[in-house]
Amino acid sequence: MGVLRTIGIRALTLIGVVIAVLLMLVIVLGVTGLSDKMLKAIADQILMEIRQGLAREIKDPEALKAAIEQQRMEIYAAFGLDKPWYARIPDMVVRVMTFDLGYTRTIKSFTGSQRVADIIWERLPNTILLVTTAIAISAVLGLIIGVKVATRPGSRLDRVASYFSAISFALPTWWTGIIFIFVFAFYFRLFPFGGMYSAPPPEEPLARFLDLLWHAALPVTTLVVALVGSWIYVTRTIVLNTAQEDFVAAARAKGLPESVVRRRYIIRVAAPPILTNIVLGLAGSIGGAIITETVFQWPGMGSLYYQAIFSLEENLIIALTFIFTVVYVAARFILEILYIVLDPRVRY
């Protein structure tokens, strides 16, 4: 009963988080006037370009004015500027919470759909293939190497791993990406320089998938190189701290074999914080990697979010924020349960 109550409280708290995030979004977009201002600026800029073009075609000044006014009304209506923010944004939020994600204004899927669900559904696998894979590989490598070097502190392997971690952590992803492109795509010509498919892309589904994997190799490697350092360092630190605890010394003093000490006394104790990193990292990965996606022209969730903000696609911003928050909350919920399972003392 105690466990269920704890889980119930956690669930309620996390639902509160979702509502709070969406409320903050409404405040940022609507109450501050940001959304109206940005949309109006974009609409006016479009109108200005239209005015420039029309002035070259319509030679009657009055007709030109009328045409521009008509266009203004059309564009404002298309942007939702004919309604105040409080009649627009909260409505979107409520709809999104019922998983009716709506339509975008301009952004569309490769198949031409402007349904937000279609767009996200199209981009999500790309991001999972790129970012989630890279985080998973980094986490596994970080775990293996981190544990290994933590058990041999001060060794040559530890020093090499520490230097590598520092370098990896310091490398800007975009820079690494461009260097990799120059070296592996243009110099050695081992991988393509970007995009998801060759030009022309293979027609066969399997060949097309393999082509996709080939194109993913370089960006995934870039991300792994940029991420693995911090994974090694974090794992090493956690494991090392645990290995220096008194109960580990006591276990060793009892004469237990080192493998048992490592497995039962060190790794199990160090597991919750490492697990937190892994789960939250994987959950966060669906947010994409804007810079890597841009450098490698990989249409994932990161660039989608960037596009949505840049063109102020309110529907898409709200939908993506909602989805990211829900995924984060779900991950946190899973973690809460795992904590309880892994550590019987956890009841709060």
Add this chain to the structure above:
Amino acid sequence: MRKIIWVLLPVLFAALLMASTPMVAAQYQPPHTNPGPAVDRIIVRSFDLDIAPAALEAGDMDYYLFAIRAEAAAELRDKGFEIYSAPAGLVDIIVNPAPAPEGELNPFSIPEVRFALNYIVDRDFVVNEIYKGAAAPMITFLSSFDYDYVTIFDIIARYEFTYDIDYAKSLVEEAMKEAGAELVDGIWHYNGKPIVLKFIIRTEDERREIGDAFASALEQLGFQVERLYMEFGQAIDTVYGTDPAEFQWHLYTEGWGKGAPEKYDSVTINQFCAPWVGFMPGWATEGFWQYENPELDELGLRIYRGEYTDLEQRNQLYRKATEICILESIRIWVATRLDPFPASPDVQGLTEDTGAGLRAPWNMREAYVPGENELTVGHLWVWTETTVYNPVGGFEDVYSVDVWRNLYDIAIARHPFTGAPMPFRATYKVETAGPFGKLPIPEDAVIWDAENDRWVPVGAGAQATSKITYDLSKYTQANWHHGQKISMADFIYGIAQLFDIVYDPEKAEYESPIAATVKPTLDTFKGFRFVDENTLEVYVDYWHFDENYIAEYGFLRNADSGHMPWEILAAMDKVVFEDRAAAYSQETSTKNQVPWLSLVIEDDARMVRDALQEFLDTEFFPESWFRVGDKVWFTKEEALQRYQAAINWFDEKGILVISDGPFYLNDFDPAAQFAELVAFRDPSYPFKPGDWYFGRPQPVEVLTLDVEDVEPGAEATFTFTVSGPGTLAAKYLVIDPATGELYDVGDAVEVAPGEFEIKLSPRLTRSFLPGEYKVVVAAFSDQVSLVGSRSEFFEVLELPMGVQTVTVTTTAVETQVVTTTVGAQTVTTTVTTTRTETVETVPPTIWAIFAIVLIIAVAATAFVVRRRS
């Protein structure tokens, strides 16, 4: 001197730009003489801006359609790659001239203060340091890349818009003190408070540095400047979204895209000077304070409407409007940005279009690498969300247009070096009674009746300003990409479709964004005669002194619209208007939550295919659309054949872009950012490689300028030689480099081909004081919009030794009064030109006295001797 520098800088820049590029026109050898383009296949694919130079070096692409960074261009040029440039954007500082509230002072409500700002822009620094040479200075809304630059060449010379803070300070000081401001500790104060200027500086590009430099210069003039760094959205909203009288801004680093070159500009001058268009502060937004200038509006509207009788009168209007615009100085012009497009040195057949650079339609038709049969052309993107292929409301971004313009043939194109309209796939004959007369329209001419979906006679007594007869045989004797013969029926449907969207109330309501913008143009079309399978007559209320412009205006489906078989247009009409399953325009698409119809998106194209299938199944044939008088221009059997051919096209390719140009679109993959263009080698296609190759613009160069010493009061003749294409002409001006005073301006006389002469009259040379003067010549051609220039110093001699002059000076003052209304305030600016003429008289000198004395002495001696004898 200052004047000369700024007259010369842009033209020298243009000359340098062109001089640095080899003349390759004669070197181009078409790879074959088959119909269609030079290569069999072009792959268009996406390359990120940062890796494009490396991809070019690695041989992964042959040329790039997106402008690269200036540093990258310089590196590639050093490595032997070709760089093609095109003026791409204009940068200016716009000021807010609204009158300040009671008790405050807005310095920019004073025209003299605004005018002074022209002297605080260090254009040399902007061009060379900020843009690293990839720009040209501007001191009006036109630069040396505009054909009309020559029209206002001497006006520009009259103003000393060089970097001269001290001079600007003196102008500002005079005007501010007159307005009641005080300079306290170097800061301008009004009613005891410092004057603070809000300067919005864009941060995304070079405008940040330009803005900072300008702000520093303003501070040197004594103004406190509040620098407001903003990105696009915030800046646009503040400047264009607020009432100028609210004073949320005083200055803004404005940027504009540069349109295609225009031989005879009628829009730019209105856009940047005349308030009626809505681009001047107040933005024609109801409720906002408006910058007003009735004289500029009147001049601008006369230029815009074509209310002049000939080129000469038009130029006078243009010059007058320019002069007022300069005096008003609402915009302080800074620079024209040049976009560099890189290409492999192996690529032959590229044309440097002065408007579109490598993006121009000539290039994919003519480009090839010797020994190879395909090209890879890079672009930043091949597909984005606004890349929409539909000929009615699509083709709104560069990525779709840059591919599409190689899939269809325009009827009347713009010349790549002058911007003048010229026949491309249609030829024409123009008759006009304009600007004030009317031509009768034959009674059998027709107009589309959108309510009843039929062509109806225009009736007796109908009139129009101009008549254009188009020869469409290069279309109608050829085939569409899907092998079906192009017919006059395709033109008939295309015209009717536009009229129907505009005048059919239901269609106009659904696609109101298109209807509203096309209607004013369609209202001027008074009738059509479909004479035979090759000939179309159009009657239109439009006039221009250049008949090519009338012809271009009269060809309704010239640009992106049209150029698709009628059955595709009809099937799209069904999907959009009957099924309401898609929209032609983006706004309608968003409003109705239906796809913005794009024929390269498989789902969209499938809807059109299904409509075609329905046409086929039901044997649909819109006969009334093709019935003109007693003649029906298409048959049901032909229609059914067309439907099947279009369906087959989709079934094979999954897309439905069918047109009449040198390539057809064989494959398009948005996810892969890839398009494949395949050569259309149909024997009926009228063009072959070499037909539309222009190369680099041949520069107009002033090769020599011979001057001689000038004797005051004597006629002087200077000669110069000019090389360049076409018919050459030249202007000159004479200036005192020490004072900047303009002494003479005029047209040079061509005495032999390429040889020009300037004669300075005795009356003019008499006004020179001894010393050094400068003559500047600007040469131009009717075949390229770039101006060549050269200058030389010449010496004005003193009179022979012993001859002294007594100068009698008469001063003539020419006064031009320019009245400007700024809000409720009327400002009268007096432009005074002072011409000082000196007439020298030779006084008696000591030698003359000596001579007289000598003569008297001789005479006296002779008298004495004679008396004695």
